[in-house]
Amino acid sequence: MLGRPDGARLYWETSGNPTGRPALYLHGGPGGGLGRGGYRRRFDPDRHLIVGLDQRGCGRSIPWAIDGALDANTTPALIDDLEALREHLAIDAWLIHGVSWGCTLALAYALAHPGRVTALVLTAVTTGGRDEIDWITESVGAVFPEAWHRLAASVPPGTRVIDHYARLLRDPDAAVRRDAADAWDDWESTHISLDPAWQPGPRHSSARERENFAALVTHYWAHDCFLAEPLIDRAGELAQIPGVLIHGRRDISGPAITPWRLHRAWPGSRLEIIEDEGHGGNREMELTTRAIDAFAH
Template structure:
C-alpha cells in the first residue's frame, strides 16, 4: 500500500461523487479492505509497505492484525497523530508565513484550519469546493519539502484529482485519521508486531519532521531507522533504500500459527 483510500484511483465512486457516504470512509474500513484483499488472494501473512499516509495505514493494519504481518517497510513516516496534523496545517506556517496567510485567510477564529477546509470541501456549492481544493493543493505544494531539487507547483494538474485528494485528506485529518487519543499509533506501540521493520525518512521533510519516525523507532525495538540527510518527502534515495529493504525483508518466513 502507498496511499490507499476508498473513493480514489480505481475505486469507484470517487469521494467527490459520493459525498453523502464520505463518513463511511474510515481507517477501520480500509483495514477491513486490506484483510478482505489478503484473504481473497490467499496470502497467510505478508510484508506491509506504505509511504506517507500509507505508512500510517500500514501501522494501523499491523496493530489490528499483527499475526498477518511478516515485516514492515515504511517511507516518509507518519502516524496520523493530531500534533502531526496541526503541524502540517498550521505550525509549519511559521516557515512559510506568506503562503500560510493566504491558505488560512478565510478560517474563522478558534477553528482548526483542517476542519474549516473539510467543511468547505463538502459545501453544496461546487464553486466553493473547487476554490478550497485549489487552495489546499497550493498549500501542500508549498510545504512538502526543503529539498533543493523540489520545485513548488500544482501537485495535481487535473481538477478532479485535486478536489478528490483534498476532500479525502481533510476528511481524514479533521478526524485525527480515525486514530484519536489512546487509539493513536504512538500510544499503542506495545501492540505493534515484533517483526523486522525499516523506517526511511528524509531530513529535509519539513512537513513531516523526522521526530515522528524517531519517536516510533525508539518505542519499537524491532525497527531500524534510516534518515536520508539530503532529501525531503520520499525522494529518490529514500525510495532506493526502501526497495532494498523490501527485497531483503521479503525473504522473511511467516511465523508459525500466523
C-alpha cells in the same frame, strides 16, 4: 475490482512472481492512488508477489470520495478492505510497504492484524497523530508565512484550519468546493517545496482530482485519521514484527521526530535518516528497495 458490501469497488493489481513472497504497497494521501505503478520498482519481481490497490474513494476505485462516498471512508473501513483483499488473494501474511499516509495505514493494519504482517517497510513516516496534523496545517506556517496566510485568511478565529477546510470541501456550492480544493493544493505544493526534488506547479493537474484529494485529506485529518488512540502509544505491540523506518532529514512536512519517536517505542525497528532529502527522495527509495530485498532473503 474487489466488490465491498457497501457498494464500493476497489481496484487492485498483482505483478511479479505468482508464487513469490507476498508484498503489499500502500500509497500516500489519503487519496493519492497508485498512479503509474512506479512502486513496483522497489520489489524484486522474481522474489515477490507484488500487490497494489487504489484505496477506497480514489484512483481507479469507485465511487470516488466526492461522489457521495466520503462518510464511508474511514481507517477501519480501509483496514477491512485490506483484509478482504488478502482473503480474496488467499494470502496468509504479507510484507507491507507504505509511503507517507500509507505508513499510518500500514501501522493501523498491523496493530489490528499482527499475525498477517511479516514485516513493515515505512518510508516518509507518518502516524496520523494530532501533533503531526497540527504541524502540517498550522505550525509549519512559521516557515511559509506567505502561503499560510493565503490558506488561513478565511478561517474564523478560534477554528482549526483543517476543520474549516473539511467543511468547505463538503459545501453544497461547487464553486466553494473548487476554490477550497485549489487553495489546499497550493498549500500542499508549498510545504513540500524544500525537498531537493520538488517541482513547482499544482500537485494535481485536474480540478476533479484536486477536489477529491483535498476532500479525503481534510476528512481524515479533521477526524484524527479515525484512530481511537495514537499509534505511537501502541507501538510496543509491534515487537514481534520487524520494521524499517526510512525518512528524510529535510522533510519539513513531517519532521524526523515522528519516525524517531516511533522507533524508540517499537522494539525490533530500525531507523534510517537521509540527511539531504525531504519527503520521499531517490536515496530513500533506494534504501526502501534494499530493506524489502533483505526481508526476502
